[in-house]
Amino acid sequence: MGDSAFRVNQVGYTAGLPVRVAVLAEGPVILEDKEGKTVFRADDIRLGMDEASGDRVFLLDIGVLSEGQYILRCGGENRKITVRAEAWREAGNALIKGLYYQRCGCELKKEHAGPFSHAACHIRPATDWNDRSVQRLVTGGWHDAGDYGKYVSPGAVAAAHLMYAWKLFPGGCRDDLNIPETGNGIPDILNEAKYELDWLLKMQRMNGAFHHKLTKDHFAGFIMPEEDADQEYMMPESHCATGAACACTALASRVYRPWDEEFANALLLSAQKAWEWLEQHDGDFEPFRNPEGVRTGQYGDGSDRDERFWAACELFAATGRDSFRIAAEKLYAEGQHLTRFGWADVGGLGGLCCLTELKEKAGSILYSKLKEDFLSESEALLQMSGESGYRTALTKDMYIWGSILPVMGNAMAMILNYLLTGREEMRDAALSQLDYALGLNALDICFVTGFGERRVMHPHHRPSGADHIEEPVPGLISGGPNKNWPYAATKEKLGADIPPAKYYLDETPSADTNEVAVYWNSPAVFTFAFFNSFTAAAGDRTANASTIPQGS
Numbered sequence: 214m215g216d217s218a219f220r221v222n223q224v225g226y227t228a229g230l231p232v233r234v235a236v237l238a239e240g241p242v243i244l245e246d247k248e249g250k251t252v253f254r255a256d257d258i259r260l261g262m263d264e265a266s267g268d269r270v271f272l273l274d275i276g277v278l279s280e281g282q283y284i285l286r287c288g289g290e291n292r293k294i295t296v297r298a299e300a301w302r303e304a305g306n307a308l309i310k311g312l313y314y315q316r317c318g319c320e321l322k323k324e325h326a327g328p329f330s331h332a333a334c335h336i337r338p339a340t341d342w343n344d345r346s347v348q349r350l351v352t353g354g355w356h357d358a359g360d361y362g363k364y365v366s367p368g369a370v371a372a373a374h375l376m377y378a379w380k381l382f383p384g385g386c387r388d389d390l391n392i393p394e395t396g397n398g399i400p401d402i403l404n405e406a407k408y409e410l411d412w413l414l415k416m417q418r419m420n421g422a423f424h425h426k427l428t429k430d431h432f433a434g435f436i437m438p439e440e441d442a443d444q445e446y447m448m449p450e451s452h453c454a455t456g457a458a459c460a461c462t463a464l465a466s467r468v469y470r471p472w473d474e475e476f477a478n479a480l481l482l483s484a485q486k487a488w489e490w491l492e493q494h495d496g497d498f499e500p501f502r503n504p505e506g507v508r509t510g511q512y513g514d515g516s517d518r519d520e521r522f523w524a525a526c527e528l529f530a531a532t533g534r535d536s537f538r539i540a541a542e543k544l545y546a547e548g549q550h551l552t553r554f555g556w557a558d559v560g561g562l563g564g565l566c567c568l569t570e571l572k573e574k575a576g577s578i579l580y581s582k583l584k585e586d587f588l589s590e591s592e593a594l595l596q597m598s599g600e601s602g603y604r605t606a607l608t609k610d611m612y613i614w615g616s617i618l619p620v621m622g623n624a625m626a627m628i629l630n631y632l633l634t635g636r637e638e639m640r641d642a643a644l645s646q647l648d649y650a651l652g653l654n655a656l657d658i659c660f661v662t663g664f665g666e667r668r669v670m671h672p673h674h675r676p677s678g679a680d681h682i683e684e685p686v687p688g689l690i691s692g693g694p695n696k697n698w699p700y701a702a703t704k705e706k707l708g709a710d711i712p713p714a715k716y717y718l719d720e721t722p723s724a725d726t727n728e729v730a731v732y733w734n735s736p737a738v739f740t741f742a743f744f745n746s747f748t749a750a751a752g753d754r755t756a757n758a759s760t761i762p763q764g765s
C-alpha cells in the first residue's frame with residue numbers, strides 16, 4: 214500500500230496542539246489507534262487546488278490527540294503518525310547543534326561530532342583585501358552555508374535569532390547539546406551563539422566599521438574545510454554589516470551580562486563604536502559589491518535603514534539613552550518591514566526588541582504605534598497561510614532561493630503576534646510552518662537533515678559531500694523549493710511545468726534548492742524553541758509565562 218494520499222509531520226505531533234495532515238485523495242479518512250480502533254473519521258474531504266504546488270489537497274484538522282501511534286487510512290492508502298509529549302525537542306536541539314557543525318577554526322572532536330569530526334580549518338591569518346600588508350588572525354565563527362565563507366550580516370542575524378529564542382522561550386531551548394562548552398554554567402544555545410560573537414568582534418576595524426565578510430576570492434571545491442588552505446581575505450567594510458553587527462552586539466551585551474560582565478562590556482563597546490561609524494557615514498551608503506576578482510557570496514543589500522533601525526532599538530535597550538530612541542523613531546518613520554527577520558531586511562528584529570523587551574519604555578511610537586503596525590502586517594500572513602492548501606505562509610511567487618527563510622520568518626512573526634494577542638489561530642498558523650519544515654508539504658520531504666522517513670540526503674554542503682559518510686551532517690535545514698531563480702541545470706531537469714512548491718532537487722549540486730545556511734537554521738531554532746517551550750514540562754511552562762508579554 215502506498216502513502217501518497219497523505220502529507221504529514223514526519224517527526225510527529227505533540228499532545229495539546231492540533232494535529233493537521235494534508236489529504237490528497239477523496240475520503241473518507243479514518244484514523245486508527247495502535248489497536249486498530251477508529252478514533253477519528255472524516256467523510257467530508259473537500260479537495261481544493263493549491264496554487265503553489267498544483268495539488269488538489271485538503272488540510273484535515275484532527276484536533277488534539279493523546280500520545281500514541283496512529284494510522285491514517287484512505288482508500289487503500291495508509292500513513293503512520295505519532296503523537297509524543299515533546300515531539301520536536303530532538304529536532305530543535307539538532308538545529309542548534311547543526312550550527313556547532315558549522316564551526317570554523319577549531320577541531321570538531323569525535324566526542325562532540327561523532328563521525329562528523331574533522332581537524333581545525335581556516336586557522337591562518339587573513340589578509341586585508343584593500344591593504345595586503347595587513348594580516349590579522351580572524352579565526353572562529355560559523356561557516357556560513359554550504360561554502361566556507363563567513364559573512365557578518367548573516368552571522369549577526371543568526372546569532373540574534375538564537376539569543377531571542379533564549380530570551381523568550383528558555384524552556385524550549387535549554388538542553389545540553391554535547392558541545393565543548395557544555396556544563397560551563399551557560400546554556401548551550403548561548404554557548405553556540407558566543408562562538409559566532411567572538412568571531413564577530415574580530416571582524417570590527419579600528420574605525421568602528423565591520424568588514425563585510427571573510428572569504429577567499431573564490432568558492433572552494435567539494436573538499437573538507439581543513440583541506441581548504443587558500444588565502445582568506447577581510448573584505449571591505451560595509452554599512453549593512455556594521456549596522457547588523459552593531460545591533461547584534463548591543464543585544465548580546467544584555468544577554469550575556471549575567472554570566473560574563475567583561476564580555477558584555479566588550480560587546481557594548483563594540484556596538485557603540487559601530488554606531489559612531491554609522492553616524493559618521495549616514496549620507497554615503499552604497500550597497501556592498503564584490504571587489505573585482507572576488508566570486509564568493511555577495512550578500513548585497515539595497516538599504517541600511519533597517520539595520521540602523523534595529524541597531525538603534527538594541528542600543529536604546531542596552532543603554533537607556535534617549536538619543537537612540539530618537540534615532541530609532543526617525544528610522545521607523547521612514548518605514549520598516551516588521552515581519553522580516555532575514556539577513557537582508559532586519560526590520561522585524563528591531564520590532565521584536567521594542568515589543569518584547571522595551572515595551573512601554575519604548576514610548577508611544579516604538580511601542581503603541583509599532584505594535585498596531587505589526588499586528589496589521591502579521592495579520593496578512595495569517596491570511597496567506599489560510600489561502601495555501603498546505604497552510605504554508607507563502608504565495609506561489611514566493612518560492613525564492615532559500616524559501617525556508619520566509620517560511621520560518623513568517624512563523625516568527627505569527628509567534629510574536631500570538632505572544633501579543635494570545636490568538637490561538639496565530640499560534641496554529643505558525644505551527645503549520647513547523648509542520649511544513651518537517652514534512653507536511655507538497656514534496657513530502659522533511660527538510661531537516663537526519664529527521665523524517667523521507668529526508669534530505671544530499672544538501673549542498675561541502676562537508677556532507679566530502680566526508681564519505683552516507684548521511685549528511687545532521688540538524689541542517691534545506692533552503693527548499695526555488696522557482697524564482699533556479700540554476701540552468703535545475704531548469705533542465707525539472708522543466709518549466711513543475712509548480713513552484715515542487716521546484717526542488719535533493720541533489721548536492723543544487724545550491725539553488727538544496728543549500729543550507731546558518732541563518733535558515735536560526736529562525737527555525739526560534740520557532741522550535743517556542744513550540745518546545747509550549748510543550749515542555751509544566752514547571753517550564755510556568756517559568757516561561759513570566760517572560761511572555763500579555764494582552765494587546
Ligand SMILES: [Zn+2]
Binds near residue numbers: 318334361
Ligand atoms: Zn573553517
